[in-house]
Amino acid sequence: MLFAVTRHYLMKKLFSVIGIAAVIALMAWAFYQAMYVAPAEATMGDVARIFYYHVPHGMLCYLFFSINFVASVLVLAWRRTNPARALAADAWALAGAEVGVVFCSVVLITGPLWGRPVWGIWWTWDARLTTTLVLWLIYVSYLLARRFTAGAEMQTLAAVLSVFGALDMPINYLANRLWRTQHPSPVFGGDPDAGLKDPRMLAAFGWNVLAWAVWGLTVLAIRIYIQRRQQRIDGAEALAALAGD
Amino acid sequence: MSVATIPSTGTKASWTRLVLTHLKKDLRIEWRSREAINSMLFFSLLVVVLFSMAFDPSADTSREIAGGVLCVATLFASVSALNQAWAREMRHQVLDALRMTPSNGAALFLAKVLANFFFVSLVQVVLGPIFFIMYNLHPLGDAWLLALVIPLGTWALVANGTFFAALSIRSRNRELLLPLILFPIFLPALLAMVLSTKTILTGDDSDPTLLWIKLLGGYDIIFTTVSLLLFDTVLQAE
Numbered sequence: 001m002l003f004a005v006t007r008h009y010l011m012k013k014l015f016s017v018i019g020i021a022a023v024i025a026l027m028a029w030a031f032y033q034a035m036y037v038a039p040a041e042a043t044m045g046d047v048a049r050i051f052y053y054h055v056p057h058g059m060l061c062y063l064f065f066s067i068n069f070v071a072s073v074l075v076l077a078w079r080r081t082n083p084a085r086a087l088a089a090d091a092w093a094l095a096g097a098e099v100g101v102v103f104c105s106v107v108l109i110t111g112p113l114w115g116r117p118v119w120g121i122w123w124t125w126d127a128r129l130t131t132t133l134v135l136w137l138i139y140v141s142y143l144l145a146r147r148f149t150a151g152a153e154m155q156t157l158a159a160v161l162s163v164f165g166a167l168d169m170p171i172n173y174l175a176n177r178l179w180r181t182q183h184p185s186p187v188f189g190g191d192p193d194a195g196l197k198d199p200r201m202l203a204a205f206g207w208n209v210l211a212w213a214v215w216g217l218t219v220l221a222i223r224i225y226i227q228r229r230q231q232r233i234d235g236a237e238a239l240a241a242l243a244g245d
Numbered sequence: 246m247s248v249a250t251i252p253s254t255g256t257k258a259s260w261t262r263l264v265l266t267h268l269k270k271d272l273r274i275e276w277r278s279r280e281a282i283n284s285m286l287f288f289s290l291l292v293v294v295l296f297s298m299a300f301d302p303s304a305d306t307s308r309e310i311a312g313g314v315l316c317v318a319t320l321f322a323s324v325s326a327l328n329q330a331w332a333r334e335m336r337h338q339v340l341d342a343l344r345m346t347p348s349n350g351a352a353l354f355l356a357k358v359l360a361n362f363f364f365v366s367l368v369q370v371v372l373g374p375i376f377f378i379m380y381n382l383h384p385l386g387d388a389w390l391l392a393l394v395i396p397l398g399t400w401a402l403v404a405n406g407t408f409f410a411a412l413s414i415r416s417r418n419r420e421l422l423l424p425l426i427l428f429p430i431f432l433p434a435l436l437a438m439v440l441s442t443k444t445i446l447t448g449d450d451s452d453p454t455l456l457w458i459k460l461l462g463g464y465d466i467i468f469t470t471v472s473l474l475l476f477d478t479v480l481q482a483e
Contacts, residue, residue, distance in 0.1 A: 076478060130436065137429035144425055149416040156482040157412050160475050164430050167467060171433060 023211075023218050030204070030211035038204035047117050054110040056209040058132075060216055061103035065139065065169060067220070068096030072162035075155055083152070087231055090155045093162060094146065095223035097139050099216050104136045119182065128183035131172040138165045263348050267356030274333065275364065281329055285322040285368045292318035293376055307380040312442025315369075315376060316435055320402060323365050324424050327406040330361055331414045340414075343480075350477035354407065358469075361403045369395060385448025390458070394445070397461045398438035401468065405431055408472040412479050430468075437461040 034052035041048030071092035078086035111129065112122040123129065142165055146158050175183075275281055296314045300306065334340040343353060376382070384391070406427055413422035441457040443449075 131433070134429055134432045137432070141425050141429050145413070145416070145422060148413070148418055148422050153415060153482045156478060157415075160412060160479055160482075161426065163471060163475060164468075167471065168430075168433070 019218070023214055026207075026211045026214055030207040033204040033207045038201045039198060044118055047114060050110050050114045052204055052208045053212075054107060054114060055205070056212045057103045057106040057110070059209065060213055061100050061107060061135075062169060062173070063213070064096045064100030064103060064216060064220070065135070065165065066096075068093050068100060068139075068142075068162055069166040069169075071096060072159035075159040079152070079156055079159075086155065088228070090159075091224050091227035091231065093159065094227055095220050097142055097162070097165075098223060099220050101136065101139050101143065102219075103212075103216060104132070104139065107132060108136060124182055126182045127175040128172075131168065131175045135165075135168050135172050138168055260349070260352055263352035264356045264359070267353055268359050271330075271357065271360035272363070275360070281326040281364050282367060285326050285364065286371060288325065289318040289322040289368060289372055290375070292321055293372070293379065297379060307382060308385070308446040309443060311376070311380050311382055311446055313439045314380075315372075316398065316438050316442070318372070319365060319369060319399065320428075320431070320435070322368065323361075323402055323406055324427070326364060327361060327403075327410045327427075328420055328423055330357060330407060331410050332419075335414065350480040351473045353480070354411070354473060354476040358400075358404050358407045361407055362400060365399050365403055366396065369399065382446065384446050386445040386454070388445065390445050390454060391442065393458060394438060394441045394461065397458065397465055398434060400465050401434035401438075401461065402431060404465070404469045404472055405434075408476065408479070411476070415482070434461060434464045434468075437464065 030052075034049055038049070038052070040046050041051075071089045074089040075086045075093060078089060111132075115124075116122050142158065142161050145161055146154060149157060293314060296310075296318075300310065331340070334343065406423070409426045409430070410423050413419045413426060416422050437457040437460045441454045441461070444454045444457075
């Protein structure tokens with residue numbers, strides 16, 4: 001019995017170690033592609049390589065905020081009929097918002113790092129930049145609001161708040177399509193002459209999207225796992241307090 | 246729970262009656278105390294004076310910044326009033342009583358928004374002329390458009406503010422939480438409001454005023470609809 005439990009534990013450890021090693025290897029490969037294989041950009045030179053980090057993070061932050069939105073809608077749908085499932089969905093919503101904020105922060109940091117040498121300024125209040133900052137602020141306020149309230153009530157209120165955050169996402173996505181902005185036009189689905197022409201650039205871009213997506217989803221999974229354990233501890237403590245009365 | 250379950254033929258009429266009853270109650274309470282309007286008025290007047298001290302505006306710069314100052318002054322002033330709007334219902338468990346009545350949350354919400362909209366608009370009507378005098382304003386664009394921009398912006402502020410005040414009422418530090426949630430979500434509307442006011446005052450045609458007004462109108466419609474749909478959830482959250 002004890003042996004079986006130990007073996008199960010060891011297998012789980014082994015799989016996590018292999019998994020994390022695979023993620024790190026993938027990220028290293030993507031880094032190699034972006035820094036050494038892809039050619040330097042014709043006009044901007046090496047500074048344009050930041051694009052392989054900036055754009056994938058921008059794309060992926062939508063993914064994680066969407067996970068937060070879908071999970072929040074599920075919390076609202078299940079909060080009466082199936083509280084246990086709503087609790088699980090809430091863990092997904094929290095993890096989605098946290099990982100999304102990390103990705104959005106990377107977008108906001110790498111953007112100015114590119115803007116300073118290319119535009120000559122760190123920041124400008126153009127539509128794309130402003131709406132991205134607003135998106136980041138909304139989700140930071142979502143995370144703050146979660147800390148200000150407690151219990152099942154907080155989950156419902158946070159889910160409602162998340163719906164409002166999701167309303168800003170389409171505005172952000174369309175910002176450099178609706179307005180003429182200083183921010184470069186969309187790489188994909190924009191003008192016919194925009195986009196990546198060199199196949200090595202496209203490959204480096206693809207590898208980075210994949211690597212950061214896998215990294216983000218791994219962190220998301222770990223965060224959900226921790227949150228589920230925290231929920232179980234909180235539940236057990238509440239039960240113990242009730243039994244003690 | 247909802248009005249529709251009441252066996253009556255005039256479902257729509259009863260919804261309107263609910264809104265009117267709530268609205269009348271709110272207006273009467275405010276008329277008797279005048280807490281919200283007086284404090285908002287004094288506070289926004291202070292902000293306007295502070296900004297004019299901080300920037301020492303000439304005629305040209307005042308046109309540039311006046312819209313923003315007016316919007317921010319109303320924004321800060323409204324937050325305190327919006328916090329009070331629901332805190333008032335907490336006394337004597339009025340909010341719990343409202344949750345138990347067979348009324349619907351959306352009606353309650355709409356009445357509260359209308360009442361707050363009325364209060365903030367009243368403050369703006371008083372503040373507007375003072376503001377024009379103190380900043381030596383003389384609009385160079387189509388001034389009548391202001392009659393469209395200001396109410397639309399105020400509605401955006403009040404609808405969101407009332408909603409998030411109800412959301413934050415049950416948290417610790419609720420006075421602090423409301424601006425933390427409200428400001429980021431209100432930002433697009435603030436931007437549209439400030440930019441359209443600026444174009445109207447400076448008469449600068451390079452920025453399309455109508456686009457910003459349309460954006461503001463769209464924002465109002467979307468956010469009011471979502472608030473109306475979700476308000477019952479917030480009210481009944483436990």
